[in-house]
Amino acid sequence: xxxxxxxxxxxxxxxxxxxxxxxxxxxxxxxxxxxxxxxxxxxxxxxxxxxxxxxxxxxxxxxxxxxxxxxxxxxxxxxxxxxxxxxxxxxxxxxxxxxxxxxxxxxxxxxxxxxxxxxxxxxxxxxxxxxxxxxxxxxxxxxxxxxxxxxxxxxxxxxxxxxxxxxxxxxxxxxxxxxxxxxxxxxxxxxxxxxxxxxxxxxxxxxxxxxxxxxxxxxxxxxxxxxxxxxxxxxxxxxxxx
Numbered sequence: 001x002x003x004x005x006x007x008x009x010x011x012x013x014x015x016x017x018x019x020x021x022x023x024x025x026x027x028x029x030x031x032x033x034x035x036x037x038x039x040x041x042x043x044x045x046x047x048x049x050x051x052x053x054x055x056x057x058x059x060x061x062x063x064x065x066x067x068x069x070x071x072x073x074x075x076x077x078x079x080x081x082x083x084x085x086x087x088x089x090x091x092x093x094x095x096x097x098x099x100x101x102x103x104x105x106x107x108x109x110x111x112x113x114x115x116x117x118x119x120x121x122x123x124x125x126x127x128x129x130x131x132x133x134x135x136x137x138x139x140x141x142x143x144x145x146x147x148x149x150x151x152x153x154x155x156x157x158x159x160x161x162x163x164x165x166x167x168x169x170x171x172x173x174x175x176x177x178x179x180x181x182x183x184x185x186x187x188x189x190x191x192x193x194x195x196x197x198x199x200x201x202x203x204x205x206x207x208x209x210x211x212x213x214x215x216x217x218x219x220x221x222x223x224x225x226x227x228x229x230x231x232x233x234x235x236x237x238x239x240x241x242x
Contacts, residue, residue: 035099035114038089039219042074042101043112045084050110057106058084069211069221070115072103093117104215113215114169115223122166123185123224126177129158130185140183147237149181150226168192169220180226187224189214193235204230209238 049058058078062071076094079085091097100115130153133141143152155163165174170192178188189211196213204210209227214220227238 035089035091035219038091039112039114042079042085042089045079046074046103046110046112049079049082049084053082057103057110059103059106067224069102069104069215069223069225072106074101074103074112076101102221104212104221113221114219115221116169119166119169119187119223122164123177123187126153126158126160126164127185129160130179130183133158134183140179142179146178146188148239150237151179151181153177153179153185166224170214170218171195178226185224186226187222189222189225189228190235192222193228197230197233197235206231207238210235 046058050056057072058075059072060075062073076085076088076092080088088095089097089101091099093100098117100117102113102115103110104113105111130140141154141157143154145151153164155161164177166177166187167173168175168187168189168191173191175191176188178186180186192214193210196217197210200213200217202210202213204213206229208229210230211222211225211228214222228235229238230236
């Protein structure tokens with residue numbers, strides 16, 4: 001039980017620290033600079049780094065099991081130390097901003113994208129409530145089954161007034177926070193994927209992960225997501241055995 005409470009305290013502390021980083025400084029003028037301009041600046045630095053460093057890319061080392069869209073975070077210290085950047089973007093987490101800079105397809109064609117850390121905070125906040133619940137119950141607060149191994153959250157059990165959501169970086173709509181069988185939390189991007197499937201030309205077929213349809217056509221990655229594929233023209237969760 002002592003370990004459980006220590007874990008909960010740690011989660012609360014993480015949320016408080018992250019909140020402190022995001023909101024007081026997020027009103028700073030430098031954090032309001034259009035992110036397209038800063039993305040282009042970082043992209044040029046990454047391209048130059050790769051060209052001059054034998055194909056390496058400036059990323060932090062992360063465990064292999066790290067989800068793909070959170071795995072290749074840009075190491076700004078490398079870019080600064082070697083003179084590829086004179087300053088870190090003002091909207092980056094490292095300078096008090098609300099975005100983490102990451103790469104997609106780093107081996108073949110490294111492209112700079114963003115993770116919206118306001119999503120991170122929202123998910124962590126719900127996770128704190130979930131850990132409180134799990135400290136007193138055997139199972140997570142499962143709601144309705146959405147797909148095999150995927151569930152809504154029984155928000156009443158967590159003492160929440162409404163189903164938990166995060167704001168989509170793509171559409172601005174509220175995306176449901178969902179849960180897998182182990183109690184891990186994710187954002188459900190089916191709303192955004194539906195829009196993308198109808199808006200963009202693609203050749204995805206059933207069994208292929210369609211999340212890159214979002215990352216390819218936007219400055220953002222679908223962070224904290226489960227894999228999705230396409231079935232009958234609509235996004236569905238991609239099961240491991242598919």
